[in-house]
Amino acid sequence: MPLYHNEDQAMLADSASQFMAEEGNIAKQLRHWRDRDCPDGFGHALWKQFGEMGFTGILVDEEDGGLGMGNVEAGIVLEEIGRNLTPSPFLTSSVLAASALKHGSNEVRGRYLPGLISGDSVFAVAIDEGAKHRPERIETKAEKSGNGFKLSGQKDFVIQGASADMLVVAARTSGSAEDADGITLFAVPKDAANMSHDSVRLVDSSMATHTKFDGVELDGDAVIGEVDGGREVLNAMLLAGRVGSAAEGVGVARGAMDMTVDYLKQRKQFGKLIGEFQALQHRASHLYSEVEISRAVAIKAAQLLDGGSEKADLMASVAKAKVSKTAGLAVREGVQMHGGIGMTDEYDIGLYMKRDRALAEFLGDAYYHANRVAELSGY
Numbered sequence: 001m002p003l004y005h006n007e008d009q010a011m012l013a014d015s016a017s018q019f020m021a022e023e024g025n026i027a028k029q030l031r032h033w034r035d036r037d038c039p040d041g042f043g044h045a046l047w048k049q050f051g052e053m054g055f056t057g058i059l060v061d062e063e064d065g066g067l068g069m070g071n072v073e074a075g076i077v078l079e080e081i082g083r084n085l086t087p088s089p090f091l092t093s094s095v096l097a098a099s100a101l102k103h104g105s106n107e108v109r110g111r112y113l114p115g116l117i118s119g120d121s122v123f124a125v126a127i128d129e130g131a132k133h134r135p136e137r138i139e140t141k142a143e144k145s146g147n148g149f150k151l152s153g154q155k156d157f158v159i160q161g162a163s164a165d166m167l168v169v170a171a172r173t174s175g176s177a178e179d180a181d182g183i184t185l186f187a188v189p190k191d192a193a194n195m196s197h198d199s200v201r202l203v204d205s206s207m208a209t210h211t212k213f214d215g216v217e218l219d220g221d222a223v224i225g226e227v228d229g230g231r232e233v234l235n236a237m238l239l240a241g242r243v244g245s246a247a248e249g250v251g252v253a254r255g256a257m258d259m260t261v262d263y264l265k266q267r268k269q270f271g272k273l274i275g276e277f278q279a280l281q282h283r284a285s286h287l288y289s290e291v292e293i294s295r296a297v298a299i300k301a302a303q304l305l306d307g308g309s310e311k312a313d314l315m316a317s318v319a320k321a322k323v324s325k326t327a328g329l330a331v332r333e334g335v336q337m338h339g340g341i342g343m344t345d346e347y348d349i350g351l352y353m354k355r356d357r358a359l360a361e362f363l364g365d366a367y368y369h370a371n372r373v374a375e376l377s378g379y
Contacts, residue, residue: 001303003296005076012073016080019053024086026348033087034205040163041207042087044122050088051119059098059240064113070306071095071240075247075298082251083258085348085355087206089122089160091244097123099240100168100185103225103233108187112166124164125237126155126188126211133364135170135238137178140213142171142186149173149223151186151216159362161209162197165190169213170234173227183231185224192216204351204358239316242363243305246298246319249359253291253323253330256352260284260334263349267339280337287333294319294326314376317369324366327356 005013023029029043050056058074060066067073074095081090093116101109115121127135140153151171161167167188175182188195194216197209225233261284264275274280301319304312331353335342342349360366 001307003299003303005072005299009072009076013076013080015053016055016077017083019049020080020084020086023049024081024084024088026085026351030085030087030205030351039199039207040160041201041205042089042160042163046086047088047122048119050090050094051117055090056094056119057098057113057117059094059102060113060117061102064109065117066098066113071243071302072299072306074240074244075302078244078247079251079254079295079298082248082253082355082359083255085204085252085255085351089124089163091241091248092125092159092164093121093123095244096125096237096241097166097168100125100224100233100237101187103185103236104187105221105223107221108224112187115165121165122160122163124158124161124167125241126158126161126167126169127234127238128156129154130156133361133368135234136180138170138172138183139177140169140171142173142184142218144173145217148217148219149184149186151188151213151218153213155211155213157200157202157208158197158211159206159208161211162199162207167211168224168237170230173230180231182228183234184227185230185233185237186218186222187224188213188216188218188222192218202358204354206358235313238363239305239313242316242320242369243298243301243312245359245363246294246301246316246323249320249323249327249356250291250295250298252352252356252359253294253327256327256330256334256349256356257284257287257291259349259352260287260330260337263338274337283333283337287330290326290329294323297322314373317364317372317376320364321366321369321373324360324369328360328366331356 057066058069062068142149142151169186173184194214196212267274297319301315334349
């Protein structure tokens with residue numbers, strides 16, 4: 001399969017590119033909400049526009065009212081989100097949560113998906129229970145209580161947790177903390193009693209929470225998938241999220257690179273444009289090559305996932321690791337080639353570095369995924 005977009009995907013890319021550049025740009029969204037210390041970290045009006053454009057329902061099946069597209073198409077939108085640093089709940093809501101809800105009952109899907117498709121609802125995923133992404137270990141417990149469950153424990157760095165209308169929570173219903181089996185996913189509504197959020201602002205100005213569950217009562221209809229059989233659903237959700245975060249990382253790298261190249265064409269030293277200096281040309285050329293390779297890897301991972309390939313999990317970790325390194329290179333080179341002004345808030349290049357740092361940790365950093373690649377390859 002070619003590592004470029006077909007005609008329909010190219011049309012979606014043009015539409016997403018124009019929309020994000022006009023409505024989701026840094027001045028209108030990121031700086032606007034950051035400078036107002038917005039408790040959500042994003043604009044709900046823009047999210048509603050996402051719904052009107054059809055973006056929110058890209059991964060939702062047509063029978064549930066969505067577009068029934070794939071992860072390649074979701075990656076197209078995410079790349080433009082990264083390129084413009086557009087703050088939105090697209091990755092958590094329309095990719096991670098939507099992927100989990102595919103496994104939900106008709107009642108669960110009917111309760112939550114219409115709000116997602118219209119852009120009226122925001123979802124979050126509560127997985128990690130420490131400073132690092134380690135989904136292999138789940139300690140939060142869901143114990144049988146009447147016809148439902150009682151949820152107890154804590155989840156850390158739940159992106160948009162306080163803004164979410166529903167949280168997809170991974171909890172243990174049997175076994176010990178590191179058992180592969182015994183996991184169940186729950187759809188927890190925002191108004192659930194005995195759930196509390198401690199909000200924190202991340203380095204890129206997005207919002208996350210440390211969320212506590214102190215005996216949260218849930219009915220049996222809150223289960224997504226099968227009781228004790230949630231590991232498969234969790235893995236499917238994480239797989240889609242990792243592929244999506246790689247696509248967004250490519251956008252961050254492209255945005256930083258484009259901004260840097262534009263600066264090289266404008267800034268003069270010693271009477272010459274600095275883009276004429278061969279040393280900077282070499283660095284820019286190397287960066288361009290790395291970004292293109294990363295983009296190809298991210299597209300391949302999405303294609304394999306959409307095709308149901310057994311190699312999708314491996315390629316998702318390859319993409320996440322490669323893109324994390326490339327985006328890190330892009331933002332470092334960007335700040336350095338901008339010189340001293342690259343460290344000032346007046347220039348946007350520093351914002352790309354902040355977004356890269358937050359995104360690199362989300363769903364596993366480069367070291368985590370390099371290790372997964374080794375393990376999945378038999379080492």
